[in-house]
Amino acid sequence: MQDARIPIIGLYDDLIVPIQGAIADDVMVTLQNDVTRRIQDGNARGLVVDVSGVETLDSYMTRNLRDLALSARLMGVTAVVSGLRPAVAITLIEMGLEIPGVHTALNLERALELLHAIRQEEARAVGEPGDDDA
Amino acid sequence: MPDPTDDVLGTLGEYFPPAIARAVLRSTLRRGGLDEERVRDSEISEFVAALERTLPMYIVDPGRRGECIGKVRRLMTTEPPPALPSPRPRPSRDTPRVPPASGGFGRVEPTASGFTERLVGGIIRIRTARDIVQACDLAREVARKLGFSLLDQTKIATAASELARNILLYVGDGEVRIGVIEGPKRGIQIAAVDSGAGIPDVGLVMNSGYRSRTGMGMGLKGTKRLMDELEIDSRPGTGTTVVTRKLLS
Ligand SMILES: Nc1ncnc2c1ncn2[C@@H]1O[C@H](COP(=O)(O)OP(=O)(O)OP(=O)(O)O)[C@@H](O)[C@H]1O
Ligand SMILES: [Mg+2]
Numbered sequence: 001m002q003d004a005r006i007p008i009i010g011l012y013d014d015l016i017v018p019i020q021g022a023i024a025d026d027v028m029v030t031l032q033n034d035v036t037r038r039i040q041d042g043n044a045r046g047l048v049v050d051v052s053g054v055e056t057l058d059s060y061m062t063r064n065l066r067d068l069a070l071s072a073r074l075m076g077v078t079a080v081v082s083g084l085r086p087a088v089a090i091t092l093i094e095m096g097l098e099i100p101g102v103h104t105a106l107n108l109e110r111a112l113e114l115l116h117a118i119r120q121e122e123a124r125a126v127g128e129p130g131d132d133d134a
Numbered sequence: 135m136p137d138p139t140d141d142v143l144g145t146l147g148e149y150f151p152p153a154i155a156r157a158v159l160r161s162t163l164r165r166g167g168l169d170e171e172r173v174r175d176s177e178i179s180e181f182v183a184a185l186e187r188t189l190p191m192y193i194v195d196p197g198r199r200g201e202c203i204g205k206v207r208r209l210m211t212t213e214p215p216p217a218l219p220s221p222r223p224r225p226s227r228d229t230p231r232v233p234p235a236s237g238g239f240g241r242v243e244p245t246a247s248g249f250t251e252r253l254v255g256g257i258i259r260i261r262t263a264r265d266i267v268q269a270c271d272l273a274r275e276v277a278r279k280l281g282f283s284l285l286d287q288t289k290i291a292t293a294a295s296e297l298a299r300n301i302l303l304y305v306g307d308g309e310v311r312i313g314v315i316e317g318p319k320r321g322i323q324i325a326a327v328d329s330g331a332g333i334p335d336v337g338l339v340m341n342s343g344y345r346s347r348t349g350m351g352m353g354l355k356g357t358k359r360l361m362d363e364l365e366i367d368s369r370p371g372t373g374t375t376v377v378t379r380k381l382l383s
Contacts, residue, residue, distance in 0.1 A: 022266075024266075025263040055288065056274070056288060056291045058270075058353070059296060059349060059356060063349065086285075087285045088288060090285060090288075091285070094289070094356075094359050095292070095356030095357075096356055097356065
């Protein structure tokens with residue numbers, strides 16, 4: 001059995017949440033609270049939820065994951081779900097489940113690249129320098 | 135003569151909690167093509183035959199199973215059954231039974247459908263979110279031992295999770311049983327049994343346009359897509375039994 005709390009790792013402007021194994025519901029609720037608190041308290045701009053350690057996602061957990069990502073987005077933080085295993089992804093598609101409105105990336109590294117690219121794009125749009133040289 | 139249904143239920147009640155006893159009764163009647171609600175006097179022998187086919191799913195131990203069938207059969211005679219010592223305690227249902235490593239899964243008995251079913255994985259009582267995880271892990275483990283692909287293992291584990299989740303969310307207490315089926319093809323069977331309020335309109339929740347208030351309404355429909363077969367027996371007041379199977383190709 002895993003710890004009751006999932007760690008949240010801060011990396012520069014981003015928060016990384018590595019999820020391992022099955023997520024019990026109470027753990028998910030705690031995580032949701034922890035993430036929103038970290039976003040409120042800090043200056044996070046991106047959130048990566050890495051699910052490469054997750055072997056099974058049912059409809060309920062998928063909804064929790066989506067809600068986590070969407071609540072981050074509502075707080076102005078771009079969320080990416082990374083590392084969805086092929087078998088899990090295919091299963092979700094076959095069930096007719098989607099994670100709409102949430103970015104996905106092959107792995108954690110790509111997710112961080114994606115967040116970086118999104119920020120540069122946003123910066124260009126508002127005519128500010130990108131965060132390259134920050 | 136009094137309605138034998140109560141006696142049959144009473145006997146099954148020595149082996150299962152009342153809700154499960156009712157589910158076993160229902161499942162046996164359905165399997166025997168008998169009246170959906172009750173056992174009639176004239177049907178007892180047919181009922182016993184159907185019970186012999188159904189019970190391997192529910193009682194793994196051949197001795198206990200034979201004893202249970204014997205007791206039900208004895209109800210056929212007009213003699214009252216001999217007084218029995220206090221019923222045997224049920225085995226703990228909180229810990230799953232792990233299949234033997236040898237791959238020897240125990241006795242096999244034929245069913246009406248031409249398949250035989252063996253309860254190898256075990257029974258998991260669903261009362262907390264942790265139990266869902268356990269059901270899910272056990273389903274994957276049995277699927278893996280059977281030789282299902284990684285993708286199919288994932289689908290099967292997800293199906294177990296959906297059914298267990300529904301029990302927890304909508305009833306709060308029930309069981310998930312994981313077994314192996316043999317016949318023209320081998321496969322896995324997952325049965326979720328509860329005695330909750332039931333699903334008022336099974337046709338509706340399986341309809342492709344359905345969206346539930348509580349969730350996304352994708353659980354049962356999605357499970358059907360992931361597996362080869364899915365049957366739902368649910369009526370208000372008597373609870374819900376969902377049985378789903380996936381066969382090795
Ligand atoms: N064991 C059960 N007992 C009583 N009602 C149930 C049971 N299982 C499902 N239901 C009812 O059937 C509906 C459909 O279930 P289904 O699993 O398909 O969708 P959901 O649980 O609402 O959402 P999702 O599974 O997508 O998160 C549920 O909303 C619930 O009302
Ligand atoms: Mg559901």
